[in-house]
Amino acid sequence: MIKAAIMGYGTVGSGVYEVIRTNQKEIDKKVGQELQIKYVLDLREFPGDPVMEVLTHDFEDIINDDEVRIVAEVMGGLHPAYEFTRRCLEAGKSVCTSNKELVAEHGAELIQIAKDHQVNYLFEASVGGGIPIIRPLNSSLTADVILEISGILNGTTNYMLTKMADEGLDYADVLKEAQAKGYAELHPEADVEGWDACRKIAILTSLASGNQVDFGQIYTEGITKITKEDFLYAKKMKCAIKLLASSKKVGDTYCAMVSPVLISRDNPLYMVNDVFNAVKVEGNMLGASMFYGSGAGKLPTASAVAGDMVDAARHLGKIITLFWSPEKLTLAPMEESSKRFFVRMKSAEAAKACFGDVELWDAGVQGEIGAVTPVMSEAEFAKKARDAQIISMIRVED
C-alpha cells in the first residue's frame, strides 16, 4: 500500500479526493497496489463530509509521517505552497500539483530539489486542466524541435469570447453573466487580463526550450478592450476572436506573447469554444498536432492531479526525466515578431495612408472601416500607428 496526502480541500482538492474514491479500484490496478489517502490538509472543518476521517489542520502531521510518499499540492497561491512543497520534496515525498503560479515561478528549482532527493515533482494539471500536455511534451515529442506552441489556455475568457460571438453581447454584460454563473471570479483580472494564460505559456515555453522562462518578460494583453463591434468584423472575415497564448521559435530562443487574435477557419483552434482549452504544438518533423479538452473545472483538473499521483506511485525511488533547467531563457523581443494587424479606423483613406496596401472590410459599423495590414513587425506597426487614429487593433494569427 502506498500512502498519500492532499494539501488543500478546495475545488481541486475535493475533486482529487473524489476521483480517487470513485475510481479507487481502477487506480489501484494501474498503480499495482492500493493508493490510500492518509491525510487531507485544510484549516477549515467539513462537518458531515467523509473527508473528516482523514482531515488534519497541521502540515507537520504530513511532513513527519514517513509512510506518506506522495503529496498532492492543490492549495494554490505561492505561500505557503512553496514552503510546503520544498519541505515535502526534501523529506523524500513526491509532489503533484495543479498550482500554475508556483510552477511558473519556481518550476526549475523544485524539479531540481526533487531530483536531488530521488523523488518527482509533477504538474500535468497546471496547464490545460485535464488535457494531457505536459507529459506529451516531456515524453512523447522528444525527437522534435518544437517550432511553435500556441493555445487557448484560459477557459473563462474563452467562454466569454464565445458568448460575445454567439449572442452579439458586449464585454461588460458577458462578464456579469460569467460572474453570476461562477465561471468568472468577482475579481476577474487574472483571467481577463491574460495573467493566467501568461503563466501557462511560460511553463510550456520552459518545457519546449528546457530553460526557465520568466513570465514577467512575456507581453500580455487581455480581452477587456474587445467589443461587440469587433465581432461584427470577425464574422464578416469568417474568423473567430480568441485569447491566444503563443510561443514561436526564433533562432535559439522563443518569442512568447498573450493577446486576442483573429483566427481563420483553417486553424484547428478556430473551433475551440466555450470553456474548452486546446494546445497546438508544431514540431519540425511532426508537423502540427493539437490537444483539446476541458481546460478547467473540478473533476478534469483533479483527474490530471490524480493521474500524476499514479505516475509518482509507479516511480517511487525512480526519477522521471524532466527537461527544464534553472538556467534563464532570454526571450526574443516581441517588437521584432511579424504578423498582420487588423485595425478599425475612420476611413479607408486613413488606413491606406498609414499602413499601405491594406485589405478592407466593411461590417456596417457607421463612421469606420476595418483594415488588415500587410505583414510587418510589431515595432513597425507601433511606429505607423503612433499618429493614426485607431479605434481598435487585433492581431491576426496566420
Added chain:
Amino acid sequence: MIKAAIMGYGTVGSGVYEVIRTNQKEIDKKVGQELQIKYVLDLREFPGDPVMEVLTHDFEDIINDDEVRIVAEVMGGLHPAYEFTRRCLEAGKSVCTSNKELVAEHGAELIQIAKDHQVNYLFEASVGGGIPIIRPLNSSLTADVILEISGILNGTTNYMLTKMADEGLDYADVLKEAQAKGYAELHPEADVEGWDACRKIAILTSLASGNQVDFGQIYTEGITKITKEDFLYAKKMKCAIKLLASSKKVGDTYCAMVSPVLISRDNPLYMVNDVFNAVKVEGNMLGASMFYGSGAGKLPTASAVAGDMVDAARHLGKIITLFWSPEKLTLAPMEESSKRFFVRMKSAEAAKACFGDVELWDAGVQGEIGAVTPVMSEAEFAKKARDAQIISMIRVED
C-alpha cells in the same frame, strides 16, 4: 553513447533515420547522451544514400551486437517482424515500432516478453502516426475509467471522404485520384475496407481495458458504399460523413466497431479533415479530450518512433509500466448497441411504416427520401430493415 538499429529502410525507416540525423543535437540532449544509429537493416542497396555507411542485409549483425540496446522495427507486416522483434527483446534490446498489425496481433505477448527481459516494447507510432495517444492513455489518463474512445484513425479514407464532401465527387473517382497522388495504395482494401482502422481501435481498446482485444471480433465496415448522394443529405443535415472507429464501455467490457457515421458540428471530430487523424477519449472524471494531428506520413510517424527510442534510451534497465495483459477481452455484442440510423428509402410513408417516428430529410434526390430513425439497437434495426427497401444506411453518431 547508446547504440541503436533500424530494421527496414522503407518510408518510415528512412524517416526515422532522417529525424535522428536532423535533430541529433536535440535528441542527444533529451537522452542525456549520444544516440547513435549503428545499423540499418534492409535487403536492398541504396547507392549514394548516406545510409550505406551503416546498412546491413543481415539481421544477425544486429542481434549478435551487444552494443545495440534499442531497435526500431519499421518493416511492417507480421513476418519476419514478429520473429525479429521476439529475438531482439529476448536478447535484451528494447524495440520501438510503428507496426500496427504486429501490435494488434501480438501486443500483449511482446510486452510480456519485454518485461521478462527488463526491456521495453513501445508502439506510439502504431496508432495515429505522429499524434501522441498511446503514452497519454498509458501514463496520463490513469485515474479515469475510460468510457469511450472514438477516432478518425485512417488518413487515406479521411482524405477521400473530405474530397467527396468538398467536390461532390463519387467514390470511384476520388479513389482513382487518391491512388494517382500516392495517398491510396493500388490495392486499397486495408484502408477503404476499414481493416487498418480496425487494428488501431483494437490496440486502443486493449490499452483502455488492460486486456487483449481480438481485432477479428470487431464489426468493420468500410467506405466503399458511400456515394455522392449520401453527401447531399449530410450537407442538408449539417453533418460530416467520417469513417469512425469507436469503442464504448458496456459493463465490464467494451463494444467496438468501425463504420462510416454521420457526425454533427457539435462533435470535435467534425472538423478533422483531409489526411488528419484525431482520437477522442472520454473519461468518467476527465470528460472529453481530443488528440489531433498528422495520422500518417513519413516524418510524423518517424517522429513518434524516434520519440519512443528516446524514451527507451532514458529507461535502459527500467520497465515502463504498460497496462495490457494477455488475457482476452470478450467484446460486448455489437447487436445490442443502440443508436440512430440514417436511411434512404423510396418514400416517407415506407420509412414511417418501417421505423416509426422518423425525422425526414429531402436533399432533392429524385425518387427517394432520407430518414433518421429513433434510437434503437443494431438487432432491432436489422430486423426492421429486413423487409424494407433501403437504398443506403449510415449510422448516426451522437
